[in-house]
Amino acid sequence: MATYVVVGGGIAGVSCTEILSLLCPEDSIILITASALVKAVTNVRKVTKMLEIFDVEEKPMISVQSHCPNVNVIHATVKSIDATKHCVLTSDGQVLKFEKLCICSGGKPKVIAEGNPYVLGIRDTESAKQFQKKLKAARRVVVVGNGGIATELVYEIEGCEVVWAIKDKAIASTFVDAGAAEFFMPQLSKCKHKSDNPKTRLKYTLEQNEAATVAAADVLGGALGPDWACNLDMTGVLKVSHSVFLECEVEVRSVYSAEGEETVLSSTINPNAAWPVFVELTNGRVYGCDLIVSATGVLPSTDFLQHNSFDFAEDGGVKVDDMMRTSVPDVYAAGDVCTASWDIAPHWLQMRLWGQARQMGGYAAKCMHAAIKQEPISQDFCFELFAHATRFFxxxxxxxxxxxxxxxxxxxxxxxxxxxxxxxxxxxxxxxxxxxxxxxxxxxxxxxxxxxxxxxxxxxxxxxxxxxxxxxxxxxxx
The missing domain is CATH 3.30.390.30 (FAD/NAD-linked reductase, C-terminal dimerisation domain)
Structure with missing residues (x-):
C-alpha cells in the first residue's frame, strides 16, 4: 500500500507529487501518468506577493523519480477507482492501494465534429505538434473559440489565412473586456516580427521521446503551459505574413467535406481552389479550409469517476471543499478536474489555468499530509486574490x-x-x-x-x- 497516490502527470499532479515528496520523504508515493511526458514547473519568479511566473518544461516521467526518491511513477491510465476499498485499477491490470488519493486528471478539449480528420483540438504537446505538422501544408485555417489558446494561435500563425470564428462580440473575451479587445484589434492586421529575444517558458522535448509518445497517441497529456505557442514554427504555405478574417457572434452550424459554395474573401488564394473541408457558420457564411482548430474550452476529465459517490458541479468538475477534499473520504482533487465549492474569497475566482493548477496541486499535497499527521492547516493565501500573468499579441x-x-x-x-x-x-x-x-x-x-x-x-x-x-x-x- 502507498501512503499517497496521485493521478495525472500534468502541472497539478506533478506539483502535488513534488510537494508530497518534500513534506514526507519517508512515505511511499505513486504518480500515475497517462503520458510518457510529464509537466514540470521550473524557474518560478515572484512578481508580487500573489503573482508569479514560471517555466513549464516537459520531461520524461522517470525524471520525477530522479529528484523525488520516494516516488514511483507508473505509465498507465486509470480505469476505475474503488473508494471503499481504497484502491485504483490501472489499464495494465495493476491494483494500487492508497491511504490518500489525489485526482489531477485535468481536462479534455471540447471538440466540434468529433472524429473528423480535418478538425483538431489543441490541449497537450502532441496535439500542438500535430497542428504544426498539418499547418505546413495549409492555405487557410478556421479557428473556432475565443479563449487563451485560440487568441495565441491567431497571433502566431503566419503564411496562412486565418478565419477566426467567435461567439462573442469582442476577441479574447474569456480574459478581457471589449475595451481591451479594441486595444488588441490592430494586431490582427499588423505585420508581425519575431522577437529578438524568443520566449522559452515552455520547452518541448517531444522528439527525444518519439517512441513513447507515439505509443500513447490516443492519450491526452498534461495541459499546455504558458507561452506554449511562441516557440513553435506556425507557418503555412502562402507568402503572407499575418492575414486574419474575424467572424463575431457566430458558432459552427456544420462541418462537411462535400463540394460547397464558399464565401468570397479578400483573399490571396485562387478563388477556384479546391478545399478538403467546409465550415458553415450560424450567420450563413461558408468557408473552405484545409484545417479547423476547435479551441472552445475543456471539460473536466472524470469518466473514470462515475461509479463512485462523488459530488459533481454544474460545469462537470468534481466538487472540492476548502481543504481540496472531495465528497468521498480520503480522496482529494486539484487542477482542471475539480470545481472549488467552498465559500470563496471576495477577490478570488476559479479559472482553469496553469497557475491555479500548480497552486491547487501544491495545496492539496499539504492538506493530505496534514490529514495523515492529524495536524491543523489553514487555507493557502493564494486563494485570497485571483492573479494571473500571460501574454496576448x-x-x-x-x-x-x-x-x-x-x-x-x-x-x-x-x-x-x-x-x-x-x-x-x-x-x-x-x-x-x-x-x-x-x-x-x-x-x-x-x-x-x-x-x-x-x-x-x-x-x-x-x-x-x-x-x-x-x-x-x-x-x-x-
Missing part, C-alpha cells in the same frame, strides 16, 4: 481580482487609461474600493494594485487623478 497581460467585474452586479465603476499601441489600464471600483484590474503592457502597476485590492483602501479621494499619466501611483500609495 506580444503584450504582457496582468489580471487581478474581479478583473471583469465578475459577480459585482451593475453597481460598480471603471477607471481607464489607454495609450494606443502601448498600454491599457482598467481599474474596477465598488463603493470606492478597488475590486479588480486589467494591466496590458509594461505598466509596472501590478504590485501597487494588488495591495490596493487586498487592503481595500477607500480610493474615493484619489480616484479622479490616480490614473493620470503624470501621477506616480506607486509613490502615491507607498
Amino acid at each position: 506580444d503584450y504582457k497581460v496582468i489580471l487581478l481580482g474581479r478583473f471583469n467585474a465578475q459577480g459585482l452586479g451593475e453597481d460598480y465603476e471603471l477607471l481607464l487609461r489607454v495609450t494606443k499601441g502601448e498600454e491599457y489600464v482598467k481599474v474596477v471600483l465598488k463603493d470606492g474600493r478597488m475590486q479588480g484590474a486589467v494591466l496590458i503592457g509594461e505598466t509596472d502597476l501590478e504590485e501597487t494594485f494588488e495591495n490596493l485590492i487586498l487592503n481595500q483602501l477607500d480610493l474615493t479621494p484619489f480616484k479622479d487623478h490616480m490614473l493620470e499619466p503624470g501621477i506616480d501611483i506607486e509613490d502615491y500609495f507607498d
Whole structure:
C-alpha cells in the first residue's frame, strides 16, 4: 500500500507529487501518468506577493523519480477507482492501494465534429505538434473559440489565412473586456516580427521521446503551459505574413467535406481552389479550409469517476471543499478536474489555468499530509486574490481580482487609461474600493494594485487623478 497516490502527470499532479515528496520523504508515493511526458514547473519568479511566473518544461516521467526518491511513477491510465476499498485499477491490470488519493486528471478539449480528420483540438504537446505538422501544408485555417489558446494561435500563425470564428462580440473575451479587445484589434492586421529575444517558458522535448509518445497517441497529456505557442514554427504555405478574417457572434452550424459554395474573401488564394473541408457558420457564411482548430474550452476529465459517490458541479468538475477534499473520504482533487465549492474569497475566482493548477496541486499535497499527521492547516493565501500573468499579441497581460467585474452586479465603476499601441489600464471600483484590474503592457502597476485590492483602501479621494499619466501611483500609495 502507498501512503499517497496521485493521478495525472500534468502541472497539478506533478506539483502535488513534488510537494508530497518534500513534506514526507519517508512515505511511499505513486504518480500515475497517462503520458510518457510529464509537466514540470521550473524557474518560478515572484512578481508580487500573489503573482508569479514560471517555466513549464516537459520531461520524461522517470525524471520525477530522479529528484523525488520516494516516488514511483507508473505509465498507465486509470480505469476505475474503488473508494471503499481504497484502491485504483490501472489499464495494465495493476491494483494500487492508497491511504490518500489525489485526482489531477485535468481536462479534455471540447471538440466540434468529433472524429473528423480535418478538425483538431489543441490541449497537450502532441496535439500542438500535430497542428504544426498539418499547418505546413495549409492555405487557410478556421479557428473556432475565443479563449487563451485560440487568441495565441491567431497571433502566431503566419503564411496562412486565418478565419477566426467567435461567439462573442469582442476577441479574447474569456480574459478581457471589449475595451481591451479594441486595444488588441490592430494586431490582427499588423505585420508581425519575431522577437529578438524568443520566449522559452515552455520547452518541448517531444522528439527525444518519439517512441513513447507515439505509443500513447490516443492519450491526452498534461495541459499546455504558458507561452506554449511562441516557440513553435506556425507557418503555412502562402507568402503572407499575418492575414486574419474575424467572424463575431457566430458558432459552427456544420462541418462537411462535400463540394460547397464558399464565401468570397479578400483573399490571396485562387478563388477556384479546391478545399478538403467546409465550415458553415450560424450567420450563413461558408468557408473552405484545409484545417479547423476547435479551441472552445475543456471539460473536466472524470469518466473514470462515475461509479463512485462523488459530488459533481454544474460545469462537470468534481466538487472540492476548502481543504481540496472531495465528497468521498480520503480522496482529494486539484487542477482542471475539480470545481472549488467552498465559500470563496471576495477577490478570488476559479479559472482553469496553469497557475491555479500548480497552486491547487501544491495545496492539496499539504492538506493530505496534514490529514495523515492529524495536524491543523489553514487555507493557502493564494486563494485570497485571483492573479494571473500571460501574454496576448506580444503584450504582457496582468489580471487581478474581479478583473471583469465578475459577480459585482451593475453597481460598480471603471477607471481607464489607454495609450494606443502601448498600454491599457482598467481599474474596477465598488463603493470606492478597488475590486479588480486589467494591466496590458509594461505598466509596472501590478504590485501597487494588488495591495490596493487586498487592503481595500477607500480610493474615493484619489480616484479622479490616480490614473493620470503624470501621477506616480506607486509613490502615491507607498
